[in-house]
Amino acid sequence: MTPEPFVSLWPDPEALGPVTDLYELTMLAGYLAEGMGGKSATFEIFVRRLPPNRSFLVFAGLEQAIGDLSRLAFSNEQVEALRRWPAFKGLPATFFETLRRLRFEGDVFAIPEGTVVFPGETLVRVTAPLPQAQWVETFLLASLGYPTLVASKAARMVIAARGKSLFEFGARRAHGPQAGLLAARAAYLAGFDATSHVEAARRLGIPCVGTMAHSWVQSFATEAEAFEAYARVFPTSTTLLVDTYDTLEGVRKAAANAPPGSAVRIDSGDLADLAPKARAILDEQGRADVKIVASGDLDENALEELAASAAPIDGYGIGTELVTSRDAPAISMVYKLVEMEGAGRVKLAPGKKTYPMAKQVYRRRDPSGIFAGDLVARADEPAPDGLEPLLTPVLRAGCLVGRPPSIAEIRARCQAQLAALPDELKAPGSESHYPVVYSDRLEADAARLMHGR
Structure with missing residues (x-):
């Protein structure tokens, strides 16, 4: 593991100031021009609604968001470039x-990474001078939205796989090279066992796995020669890809290989049909120790079906469906002003109502430790007895508060969170809704501000 407290996945973490939308900078300039630079503002990040066929989310991306936020800056070259832009003419x-x-010199409270969260709950609370708080909106949303989307998808797959190993194979399908790094991390913290992404594994200290491509098999005169050559080069850890030509014949050749390898991988076809036949061939050849890994555009629904059929598959390689979250590729994460100089602010647009004032989120559990409902309250309200506060300080005056958790600690938290989910929220097609309510004081604040507009 790196000795640094935060792992940046950016090529130049010292010049991220312009990684934002233009209107953030024009508003920043406008606030300064209007003498509003010293006003204190509180913004909050939350998700308006769940993506289709989701019953929960896993919050992720906080380490990179906070680590990069704490050193957000403009280089001299960037400032000089902006000086010449028409949008800033006359400033x-x-x-x-x-x-x-x-x-950024403000305060940030956040729900810990790996926590299961729901719509309408404050995930991050930012309090800073208004120009600074405005500046970081796009950066924070971009840093948190995609990892949360992927971690949530990964968690659904972890549940559906019922204890089978899961490997993240999505770098080539991710929406850009950096997205592959973010996805590898998000999948691992949500419960995946390893990644094929070499740089993600190196930077983050997580296990790296890989097999071979069909091109390796095609490069040799025969499939048997390809297997023999690969096993010679990598005798202690060999996974042989068996479906380049005929899958079951490939399994037979892998079973006859010396050494046979540690696993065979099936990347196509009817896995529920092929896996039992492959297992029988391996067992008949005395290869009971050789595992079966499956891949090929698998999602949580496919994993659930394979688990229900008791297919003898030991692990799964997951790529496209995970890193693109293909069935629900966007998340309605927003960053909204809730308080200015101690006075509440609301948004009243249809379908986009917000609640005023800085908030805390409390979680209730039943006697067996299962999540039973959440309460969103004002941050200055007395804490309800027996409820767990979720938002904790991570930055004070722009400086880190305490030691950030390791990825192993985040992963353990996520595992415990998923175990505490009500059973009705775990099924891939669940339409169940988890109860999230707002305190009476928040409801009264919102009503007062609505009627006062």
């Missing part, structure tokens, strides 16, 4: 000097 030179010195 005083002091604005560009402000950009050179600009750092």
Whole structure:
């Protein structure tokens, strides 16, 4: 593991200031021009609604978001480029000097990574001078939305696999090279066992696995020669890809190989039919120790079906369906102003109502430890007896609070969180709704501000 407290997945983590939308910078300039630079503002991040066929989310991406936020800055080159843009024409030179010195110096409270969360709950609370708080909106949403989407998808697969090993194979299908890094991390913290992504494994200290491509088999005169050559080069850890030509004949050749390898991988076809036949061939050849790994556009529904059929598959390689979250590739995560100088702020647009004031989220469990419902309350309300507060401080005045958890600790938290989910929320097609309510004070604050507009 790296000795640094945060692992940045950016190529230049010291010049991330312009990784944002233009309107964040124009608003920043406008606040300064209007003398509002010293006003304190609180923004909150939450998810408006669950993606289709989801009953929960797993919050992820906080380590990179906070680590990069704490050193967010503009390089001199970037400032000089912005000075020449038409959007900033006429702004005083002091604005560009402000950009050179600009750092995030606010407070951040957040729900810990690996926590199961639900719509309408504050995930991150940012309190800072208004220009700073506005500046970081796009950056935070971009840092948190995709990892949360992938971790949530991964968690559904972990549940559906019923204890079978899961390997993240999605780098080549991710939406850009950095997305592959983010996806590998999100999948691992949600319960996947390893990744095929070499740089993600190196940076994050997680297990790296791999097999071979069909091109390896095609490069040799015969399938048997390809298997023999691979086993010679990698005698202690060999997974042989057996479906380049005829899958079951490939299994027979793998079973006859010396050494036979540690596993065979089936990447196509009817896995529920092929896996028992492959297992029988391996067992008949005295290869009971050789495992079967399956892959090929698998999602949580396919994993559930294979588990229900008791297919003798030991592990799964998951790529496209995970890193793209193909059935629900977007998440309605938003960043909204809730408080200015101690006064509440709301949004009243249809379908986009927000609640005012800084908030805390409390979780209730039943006597057996299963989640029973959440309460969203004002941050300054007395904590209800017996409920667990979820938001904790991570930055104070722009500085880290305490030691960030390791990825192993985040992974363990996620495992415990998934175990505490009500059973009705675990099925891939679950339409169940988890109870999230708002405190009477928040409801009264919202009503007062609505009627006052």
